[in-house]
Amino acid sequence: MLNSLTLLFGIAGCTDSPAGPIETEALPDLPPVVDAAGEVGPIREVREFTLVLSGELRGEIEPCGCPTLPFGGFERRHRLLAELEQSPMPTFQIDAGEAFKKGLVHQDGRDLPRAELIRELLVDGGLDAFVPGPTDYDVLGTSGLAKLPNVVSATWTTTEDEPLFPASVVLEEDGIRLGVIGLSAVHEGLKQRPPVEAAREALASLPDDLDLVLVVSNLDDRQNREIAVNVDGYAVLVTTSGSSHEGPRHEGDVLVIEPPPRGRYLTVASMWLGTDADRMVETDAELGRTLSGLVELREVIALRTSREEPISEQIARLEAQVLRLRESAAGRNITHIDDRGLGSALDGESTASKRLDAFREKQLDAAVDRVASTSESDGPRYGTGASCVSCHTRQVANWGFTAHAKAAQSLRPRGEHQNPECVGCHSTGFGEPGGFADVSEGTMRTWGNVQCEACHGPLAGHPRDGRVEPQVINESTCVGCHDEANSPNFDYATYIRQVTCPSDEP
Numbered sequence: 001m002l003n004s005l006t007l008l009f010g011i012a013g014c015t016d017s018p019a020g021p022i023e024t025e026a027l028p029d030l031p032p033v034v035d036a037a038g039e040v041g042p043i044r045e046v047r048e049f050t051l052v053l054s055g056e057l058r059g060e061i062e063p064c065g066c067p068t069l070p071f072g073g074f075e076r077r078h079r080l081l082a083e084l085e086q087s088p089m090p091t092f093q094i095d096a097g098e099a100f101k102k103g104l105v106h107q108d109g110r111d112l113p114r115a116e117l118i119r120e121l122l123v124d125g126g127l128d129a130f131v132p133g134p135t136d137y138d139v140l141g142t143s144g145l146a147k148l149p150n151v152v153s154a155t156w157t158t159t160e161d162e163p164l165f166p167a168s169v170v171l172e173e174d175g176i177r178l179g180v181i182g183l184s185a186v187h188e189g190l191k192q193r194p195p196v197e198a199a200r201e202a203l204a205s206l207p208d209d210l211d212l213v214l215v216v217s218n219l220d221d222r223q224n225r226e227i228a229v230n231v232d233g234y235a236v237l238v239t240t241s242g243s244s245h246e247g248p249r250h251e252g253d254v255l256v257i258e259p260p261p262r263g264r265y266l267t268v269a270s271m272w273l274g275t276d277a278d279r280m281v282e283t284d285a286e287l288g289r290t291l292s293g294l295v296e297l298r299e300v301i302a303l304r305t306s307r308e309e310p311i312s313e314q315i316a317r318l319e320a321q322v323l324r325l326r327e328s329a330a331g332r333n334i335t336h337i338d339d340r341g342l343g344s345a346l347d348g349e350s351t352a353s354k355r356l357d358a359f360r361e362k363q364l365d366a367a368v369d370r371v372a373s374t375s376e377s378d379g380p381r382y383g384t385g386a387s388c389v390s391c392h393t394r395q396v397a398n399w400g401f402t403a404h405a406k407a408a409q410s411l412r413p414r415g416e417h418q419n420p421e422c423v424g425c426h427s428t429g430f431g432e433p434g435g436f437a438d439v440s441e442g443t444m445r446t447w448g449n450v451q452c453e454a455c456h457g458p459l460a461g462h463p464r465d466g467r468v469e470p471q472v473i474n475e476s477t478c479v480g481c482h483d484e485a486n487s488p489n490f491d492y493a494t495y496i497r498q499v500t501c502p503s504d505e506p
């Protein structure tokens with residue numbers, strides 16, 4: 001908040017060194033007063049607070065290796081959260097679910113340690129409420145999820161119609177009271193109440209002295225629209241990202257917010273509520289930001305006044321404008337919503353570092369165990385690409401020109417060539433039986449890059465052992481690595497043309 005104020009009014013360091021001079025040259029014009037065309041509600045004392053919203057983290061704990069905008073990760077998330085916590089405004093942190101399971105490919109027992117890490121990191125980061133989605137239930141189950149604070153779901157019940165979690169929760173901080181209702185998407189192992197009915201019932205059971213009521217959902221696009229249009233009595237609908245990510249928008253009287261997926265952003269909504277809780281919350285970038293920044297401006301002015309320091313004419317004029325602005329915003333609920341990218345500017349040690357380091361070590365240990373496995377049921381083991389050269393020279397030569405042949409090299413400029421989170425997709429056989437687990441330079445020379453067996457399957461013993469056969473290649477061979485985050489433009493038909501090996505047939 002201090003940052004935005006400094007930016008807005010150019011009052012550098014006003015809280016750090018209150019005795020310093022107030023710079024007034026750079027004061028910008030305030031935005032025009034609110035357009036009075038909209039409906040104004042009863043004027044109530046203004047309540048200000050910050051909502052921090054996220055959803056569909058999908059197991060991401062580090063900045064993605066995405067070709068563009070490598071945002072994200074818990075180190076940066078915790079640093080941004082710590083920054084937000086410094087604001088005098090109460091802050092509420094809510095997640096819309098689908099947080100714990102990485103990728104689309106099921107990884108049996110490998111999902112749980114990651115899920116437990118994420119749960120601890122969310123708790124450490126100060127999460128206030130969580131709405132579980134189907135993949136969350138798959139990995140953690142009821143008891144695992146219950147270790148999170150305020151898990152709410154009005155839709156999920158057992159087959160005996162017992163609710164799994166409370167339908168709603170009231171969050172309270174510094175006198176601000178929020179009602180949060182959770183709507184979880186269908187899970188085939190659970191019974192799901194019809195969302196519209198469940199939402200209405202949960203809303204009716206909330207106390208009527210709340211400052212804001214939010215419905216938080218990981219339902220699909222169609223069901224979310226139904227909740228927005230057909231259910232009354234709440235102001236903000238937070239959803240996981242729909243089929244196409246859209247910015248904040250209004251549907252009916254409801255403000256719909258879709259935080260972007262995969263933990264690359266945190267959605268920060270500065271709320272400025274000047275009328276009844278069930279009135280529409282308007283988004284007005286300029287105004288919302290200004291109104292929030294003004295709190296601190298007034299603190300500075302109050303400080304000057306109390307010390308009988310002169311207030312410059314310019315600040316006095318600004319103060320008058322502030323009053324006018326506040327008057328015209330009276331009787332309205334306004335927000336400024338900002339998707340804050342978790343970029344490299346937030347890099348550094350954080351409260352997440354220790355847990356992440358410990359996890360990486362455990363991950364490597366687990367990979368070592370799997371690699372050493374000698375169980376028959378593991379199937380064939382890896383032979384590495386070097387072993388194919390003698391017989392399949394044409395294919396090896398051709399492969400050498402594909403992007404796959406330099407996949408390990410691409411990690412170097414980012415300094416991530418020994419990070420297990422990246423190596424998994426930029427090498428072959430990592431953590432697989434008969435593959436490799438140690439990410440040292442020497443080992444990576446053997447196993448680095450997306451080699452023959454990443455597509456054709458482990459082939460040690462081929463062609464001598466007739467039981468070892470190359471696997472059939474189709475789209476599912478690729479999407480474990482070419483997922484939405486790391487390969488946003490993946491299109492099987494286009495991509496397969498670039499990597500199909502030449503035939504030996506003349």
Ligand code: HEC
Pocket residue numbers: 062063064065066067410411414416419421422423424425426480481482483486487488489490
């Ligand atoms: C889930 C698999 C996966 C993980 C994990 C992964 N990557 Fe990638 N990465 C890919 C794929 C697939 C591509 C190719 C994307 C494309 O061009 O469609 C890629 C491309 C890249 C590129 C661009 C290469 C170039 O020259 O164009 C870089 C750099 C990169 N990844 C770095 C990283 C880093 C750093 C990490 C770890 C933080 C990482 N990746 C983790 C799958 C992954």
Ligand code: HEC
Pocket residue numbers: 383384385387388389390391392452453456459460462463470
């Ligand atoms: C000693 C020679 C030899 C080595 C080494 C060898 N292959 Fe083969 N490979 C063959 C022969 C011969 C065939 C055809 C007969 C068969 O299918 O068993 C074949 C067939 C294949 C096929 C199927 C081709 C088709 O017509 O469908 C693939 C894919 C393949 N090999 C990949 C590999 C890979 C990957 C490696 C390295 C891990 C490898 N091979 C190592 C000799 C070899």
Ligand code: HEC
Pocket residue numbers: 403404406407408409410424425426427428450454455473474475477478479480481482492494495496497498499
């Ligand atoms: C083990 C993980 C992995 C698998 C499996 C995999 N890829 Fe890749 N692929 C990568 C990585 C990593 C890159 C980026 C390489 C680089 O440039 O550093 C990549 C790059 C590519 C590129 C080049 C993209 C570009 O922007 O130039 C194509 C095309 C491609 N892959 C197609 C495929 C297809 C088709 C399949 C399935 C048959 C497949 N890949 C399977 C990891 C994988």
Ligand code: HEC
Pocket residue numbers: 385388389392395396397399404450451452453454455456472473496499500501502503504505
């Ligand atoms: C990105 C995936 C991918 C990688 C990596 C890859 N291949 Fe292939 N390869 C294919 C595809 C696709 C075909 C076409 C046949 C099929 O669909 O199985 C093919 C076909 C082959 C064939 C059969 C050729 C024929 O006569 O029809 C051989 C042999 C082969 N590859 C060997 C290799 C070797 C050796 C390497 C490593 C240097 C390698 N492949 C790496 C995807 C891959």
